[in-house]
Amino acid sequence: MLVLSRKKDESIMIGDQIELKILSVDGEQVKLGIVAPKSVKVYRTEVYDSIQQQNKEALNVSKSLIEQLSKKIL
Numbered sequence: 001m002l003v004l005s006r007k008k009d010e011s012i013m014i015g016d017q018i019e020l021k022i023l024s025v026d027g028e029q030v031k032l033g034i035v036a037p038k039s040v041k042v043y044r045t046e047v048y049d050s051i052q053q054q055n056k057e058a059l060n061v062s063k064s065l066i067e068q069l070s071k072k073i074l
Contacts, residue, residue: 004012011021018040021033034042043051 006012006022008022008025011019013019017037019035021035023031023033025031036042
């Protein structure tokens with residue numbers, strides 16, 4: 001993990017196209033702005049984790065349905 005210190009109104013570049021801006025710092029809360037191409041998906045970690053879990057559950061349902069259908073066909 002790379003750890004960098006930044007102050008309000010400073011930023012960090014990730015590659016050539018993604019800029020992470022520090023908009024404000026209030027106590028323990030930091031507000032970030034992210035400038036990235038629309039093709040780059042940006043999620044809060046808890047949202048990303050939820051999406052991944054839903055995808056895994058959907059995959060398990062699909063496998064289960066395929067197994068049930070294949071048993072009925074045979």
